[in-house]
Amino acid sequence: MNLVLRLASIALMLAVWLAGSHLAGPRLLPSPQAVGLAIVAEARSGALAFNLGVTLARVAAAFSIAMVLGTACGLAMGRRRLVDRIGDPWLVLLLNLPALVIIVLAYIWAGLTETAALAAVVLNKLPLATVTVREGARALDRGLDEMAQVFRMGRWKRFRHVVLPQLTPYLAAASRSGLSLVWKIVLIVELLGRPNGVGFEIGTAFQLFDVTKILAYALAFVAVMLAIEAVVVQPFERYVSRWRPRPA
């Protein structure tokens, strides 16, 4: 039943797209077939795989760095009031700085380099991850902490077995919102200052007014991100919540 509804919804989406294409003309909105053929053509030439790969690598790198740093910052701020007081203004500043400003400044200060591109993405994601993990760190169970202390568990063991499982829901929330945010920002970073990747291709297509190519790259990339969600994120969440009693 669920699957039927889902398929019907997708069919409706395609129908709306097709109708829109007829109304607006193929130049403004090419038909689904045209976009599909463009995806196949890009795939044949190898350009699609290359650009998707490059963008995905940037997403993975920026996402991992931002999550690790964000977890560390969030934990420190959530557990130590002094760190929280000192860090909070920085956090507020970063949270409210438009993504575009960070990207442009990174490129001006560090040049049109890979490092600048990654740093800009990380700085955009970092404050959000920090805020979410900080909430989690504030909610840590003191009783379990004391248990770990009296049984002399080492730092790593405490982090791995006592703290991290409590942070899991917060990390999952940060990852979910983070992944979609990061890939959108990576595209802008690529558009503004990288010679490859999905963002660069879309930028080129924009200059040539090639809507077919824009849609081809966008849809291909969305498909890849959905696959990652289904193949990596959801199984991982199921695995880390295996201990929760489920209704029989």
Added chain:
Amino acid sequence: MSRAGDQDRLEVHIKRKSYRKASGGELQVLGDVALRIGSGEIAALIGPSGCGKTTLLRIIVGLDTDFDGTVHLPAHGRLGVVFQEPRLLPWRTVEDNVRLAAPQAGAAALDALFGTLGLAAHRRHYPGELSLGQARRVALARAFAVEPELLVLDEPFVSLDAELAIRLRGELAELVARRPVTTLMVSHDVDEVIGLADRVFLLSGSPARVLADMPIQNPRSARSAADVAAIRNALSRKAAGS
């Protein structure tokens, strides 16, 4: 482990412990409290609810360092603690909960421990799948698995039904009989601990002081109902005399 020279004794001397109240000002919870528990001895700490027993335990196990006084722990100071709530990691199995606290514990020792406590069938279960009685047993298993020099129990049988509490007390007696360990056990119920303890400390209401330090001469196994009644009477006389 050497029992010579009584270096496995627990010696506590607290002069004063107070909390800062949220409204400002201080609330004194412990007055002058001195305890001495010999190596391998089981001591029970009894006093009215809210008199500061848990605070005293927190000081002894090192969770609260803001007090006037000294605490001398047994030789290596390896602690086995059973908190009032089981405090198990819900995301780890029963066995992993024990192993994480006691990485050095051998397979045979763990088998024996789980066997005595009737947990053999639950090793792969998560704490969320256990009853409170079973969760308390796991907490007990964890405390014994570290082979502690000092065992500290904070109302380990509270909120269990009477029958279950008696059974669990029997299991605890069996465990300490097999491997003697200096033990401090807190309770607000005289009957609960009187069959187990070698020594009873009676605390006053807040701020807590030691009203009585009563050694119990005849050994646990030879204690008759009449002996238990006599001890109970002596304690209630002391409590009334305060």
